[in-house]
Amino acid sequence: MTTYSVRSGDTLGALARRFNTSVDALAKANGIANPNKIYAGQKLNVPDGFDAPRVSGSGGGSSYTVKSGDTLSGIAGKFGTSVSALAKANGISNPNRIFAGQRLTIPGSGGAAPSSPAPSGGSRTHTVKSGDTLSGIAGKYGTSVGALQRANNISNPNLIYVGQKLTIPGGGAAPGQPAPNPPPVGGVGGPKPVPGGSAGVTVAQLRRVMPNLSQAKAEQYLPHLNRAMAEANITTPQRKAAFLAQLAHESGELRYMEEIASGAAYEGRRDLGNTQPGDGVRYKGRGPIQLTGRANYRAAGQALGIDLEGNPARAKDPDVAFRIAGWYWSSRNLNTYADAGNFREVTRRINGGYNGMASREMYYRRAQDVF
Template sequence: MGSTLFPYPYPTEHPTVSTISVRSGDTLSKLAARYNTTVDKLAKANNIKDPDLIKVGQKLTVPDGFDSPGTKTPSSNPSKSGDKFDQPAAAGGRAAGPVKDDDGRSFPTSADGTPMYRQGDTQWGGRRLGTGSSISAAGCAMTSTAMAMSKISGKVINPGELDAYLDKNGGYSGNGLIWGQAAKMAGLGATKPGWSTSNINKQIDAGRPVVIGVDYKAGSNGGANGTDHWVTVTHRKGDTYYANDPATGKEIALKLQNGKLVGGPKNYKSTGELVTFTGGNPRPGTAPAGSSGGPVAGQNSSGGSVKGLSLPAGDLEKGARGKDVELLQKALVKAGNLTQAEMNTGPGIFGPKTEAALKEFQAAHGVPNTGYYGPKTRAAFEKLGAKVGGSTGPGPVTGPSEPGTKGGVSLAQLRKIMPNLSQAKAEQYLPHLNKAMAEAGINTPKRQAAFLAQLAHESGEFRYMEEIASGAAYEGRKDLGNTEPGDGKRFKGRGPIQLTGRANYRAAGKALGIDLENNPTRAADPDVGFRTAAWFWNSRNLNTYADAGNFREVTRRINGGYNGLASREAYYNRALDVLT
């Protein structure tokens, strides 16, 4: 139903859309896809016997996704709808009066003065949302956000305007809304504090609406994270909370029951997801008489403090697993970008929730919101007081604990894989190589074959433990962390995997407990070089791809492309023959 922080496959039912007008090029099939219904339902709702015979300008009724097939569209008078919680706009007090947007359109408001928008409005309901839906079908989170932001900022921002802003400013992750990016349109921040009525009350009693997730489809458990839909809670009276529902564009009442808010159409139940907005007027308006006042709790746009938290020194991205991912998740929870409940669905697993939360953090702190945990993101966390690599010990060097091949590879096996490697160098390097592989969990034939193949190619079968070129070509490469004069040469490629750039030297050094940033040549020594290679390997989760036999992806994550792929694959196939 709703676009959320995380692009989960929620049920695709849509809100009420009374009528639409057929445009040139429309077919029932296209309209069904646009409004997230079916051709059969559209045909039945409009008594169309031949789906191919529709005319430009023809008015069609779109079935209401909240009702079972064949039921009528809910009455425009909520008091006759049969739902005791579906109240008219003035149910929570006297309506504050209509507001006008930049287009001159008037919209009713709830009792506290928050605009009431319907996501299926004809002006914006058909707009494309994210990568493959529409505001009508999946824009409840975005519409709820537009309502809350309008009240808090004092500027009337309708969902169409917000969607246009998000399209231009990277505001979607798939079809999922990036809350912080949306809030920027009104000069606000957004955070996801822990669920509690206290957190809600402090906001709405100061006239600051909040957005909450609800589960409306009985038995669905709300999809992957419990949330099917989003509404904007605006004010309260006793244990009754009033919310603007983007599904209908009307105000609904929710009762506090066992810590949850319950009511509205289809007996909504809150899921524990809460979004609050920071900045703007601290008290943009008070709730009606009967609610307890009080100042808004002090917050900043980054949520809670991450000061003193330890974060991994290596890079992480979607698909990674382990304790370093869990450290990142804990920091995102503290920062207010991930809830504890969301983390609990997959601690230590870098999935779509973690990726979207990281994008949210990045957008709020001036980092490109790529969802990739790299040097710039680590720097942003450090500015907030986190300790990157602090107490994590060897960090991502340490690999999985499951048993695998014991004893590493033999001298004979190594020389068969790398036939140009001399006996003397093989004897010199083998102990360091095996120690590093054991530490990194590179402990199965597939992992070892992939690791050795990449090292053989990168170092010319361990012939080059330091890049032949001067490194001047890396001068000024900010993406490598080379920000000071001479960094290109100082942090040229070293070690069997050719570690390059100040940022990688710093990260690897923190993971290994060695000051490589001030002693970069140590990366070429075999006792350090093989460990930096192991760190680099695990920082990119390469054991996972090696286990799957996906050597091309291993290459891409090391090289950034497929340079030298034929050479790498030749080593890989030879290593597999030798080790299996």
């Protein structure tokens, strides 16, 4: 029996595929009651006879070794195939879960098959799906990342979000020519995206976590929420579950973007930076994770390039509020604790204690079931 040290982003399912075993066998060998809960640094026993990584898939195609930052959609775009064809050829049940070092069989004969070029003249549109990257989309439509950026006013090619409508420029790159391959959707200033992860959730997933959220509100908030999750590298099931559970509790399932109380109770709170008369009311809690106090408004505004100290009411607007929540999450390194399954520490770093723990854990369990 060999041992394996879990890395950030690993899942028991991916490890089972890698070592040609099953989730049940790994769970049994390691006394794991919940196969969705493993953590970085954990030592796993791999049952004897399953040590060699498996190379699966049908014959007649080339192979590709997954690198850190790859996504199945990006690989599909590079080789002129589809995500579903790659998944089928390699026995992949969840296309959002591939891992660095995994060898993939590329369906087809002898390498990359030509992609269909975009029609010359005119343009078409593409709705971003979970797992998409700009390079993968470029490869799919026979264009380039740069052309997509220019057509859609995208300054950072690593920041696209689920549900975003992209214009595909006509007359793209030559068929089959692989586009540049930047990392998948990820954030600025945070850790690199976890291999196999993808930013963003769907309206249906959001409403399953927050059943009291209306369809209309979910659709209104989703683009802003997904952008924030991309910026904060909330790209794995563990991170999504922890983040959305905290937002659900803090905001009453996104019902409240501004604290109901007047904020007068925060008057004179120097620990919050409230040093001027009226600061308590002016800088009361706003956003899905209640940003409170002049000092926090100043810090969030500086990080996001928005004058929140001078215009604090902006903190409750959805386009800003969700980005603040993502900034707050990243600034307290909460992805690390989410990766380890340490939801209690996530709560402490958000709340300063454990208020509402039962409610938070209820949402966390619900979100774990969704993701």
